[in-house]
Each structure stands twice: as structure tokens, then as C-alpha cells.
Amino acid sequence: MVDCHVCGGEAIADAFVEGVKVPLCRDCLRYGARPEYYSRETAKRFSAPAPERKRERKPIVTRRVVDGYAKTISEARKARGWTRLQLAKKSGVAESEITAFEDERLHPDLKSAEKLEHALKIRLLKEIEEEPHFSLASRETSGEGVSLGDLVDFKKP
Numbered sequence: 001m002v003d004c005h006v007c008g009g010e011a012i013a014d015a016f017v018e019g020v021k022v023p024l025c026r027d028c029l030r031y032g033a034r035p036e037y038y039s040r041e042t043a044k045r046f047s048a049p050a051p052e053r054k055r056e057r058k059p060i061v062t063r064r065v066v067d068g069y070a071k072t073i074s075e076a077r078k079a080r081g082w083t084r085l086q087l088a089k090k091s092g093v094a095e096s097e098i099t100a101f102e103d104e105r106l107h108p109d110l111k112s113a114e115k116l117e118h119a120l121k122i123r124l125l126k127e128i129e130e131e132p133h134f135s136l137a138s139r140e141t142s143g144e145g146v147s148l149g150d151l152v153d154f155k156k157p
């Protein structure tokens with residue numbers, strides 16, 4: 001039996017917490033991960049000895065907006081000598097949105113990020129491979145920022 005790195009309880013899986021692989025118990029895994037990581041499916045997987053693993057486990061590639069997008073956008077815009085209004089016209093993204101992105105008040109959605117990438121010739125999106133089991137379909141559309149859950153990476157079986 002392996003002890004949980006955090007509370008000393010019974011560890012059920014290894015997880016990467018801020019880049020360090022540590023054994024964690026169910027509670028601490030749940031605590032560290034966002035709810036969508038810990039779906040009913042996941043809980044079942046931890047308790048069932050050998051879930052059918054016949055299905056293809058192709059990694060799911062999702063795209064996310066890079067950290068520091070606010071600075072990237074505003075610096076690229078200024079380097080071109082454009083006002084926010086000019087960038088809005090060239091990119092098709094509303095000026096109010098651009099302002100909010102640059103102030104880091106709003107996380108760009110994928111569509112806007114693509115438009116800004118195109119207009120400014122910058123990279124705002126990065127591709128991330130997810131384990132199918134932890135498919136975060138909501139992430140693609142929600143455009144949330146980084147949370148503690150992003151730092152937890154379950155070990156592949």
C-alpha cells in the first residue's frame with residue numbers, strides 16, 4: 001500500500017502535481033482536480049480492477065489559448081502600429097473584445113483567437129493531447145483559464 005503524498009491515506013493513483021509525480025488518495029485527487037476530471041467514469045475506473053480497454057485510446061487533441069495572451073496580443077498590435085479599432089477591423093473581432101483580452105478580463109474563445117492569430121501573425125493557440133478518459137470537451141468551448149486541475153495529470157494506465 002502506498003501512502004498519499006498529501007494526507008498519508010491510501011493512494012490510488014499517481015498524479016503530476018506541478019510537474020512532480022506523487023501518489024495521491026481518492027480525496028486528494030479529487031481535491032486537486034476539477035470536477036470534470038473526476039466524473040463517475042473516472043471513479044469507476046479507479047475502483048474496477050480492469051476496465052475493458054479494447055476501445056481505441058487515441059489521444060484527444062484540444063486547443064487552448066496560450067498563457068500570456070493579453071501581452072502577446074497587445075504587443076503584436078502595437079508593433080504594427082495599430083489601434084484596437086484597426087485591429088478589430090482587420091481581424092473581425094469586436095473592439096470591446098480586444099480591449100477585454102488585452103486587459104485580461106476575458107479569455108479569448110477559439111474563434112476570436114484564430115482571427116487574431118491570422119491578423120497579427122502570432123500564435124495564441126497551442127495543442128494539447130488529452131487522455132480520452134479525461135476528455136474535457138467543455139474546455140474547447142469554455143475558454144477557461146488555468147486552474148489547479150490543469151496541473152494535475154493522471155498517469156497513463
Ligand SMILES: [Zn+2]
Nearest residue numbers: 004007025028
Ligand atoms: Zn490524500
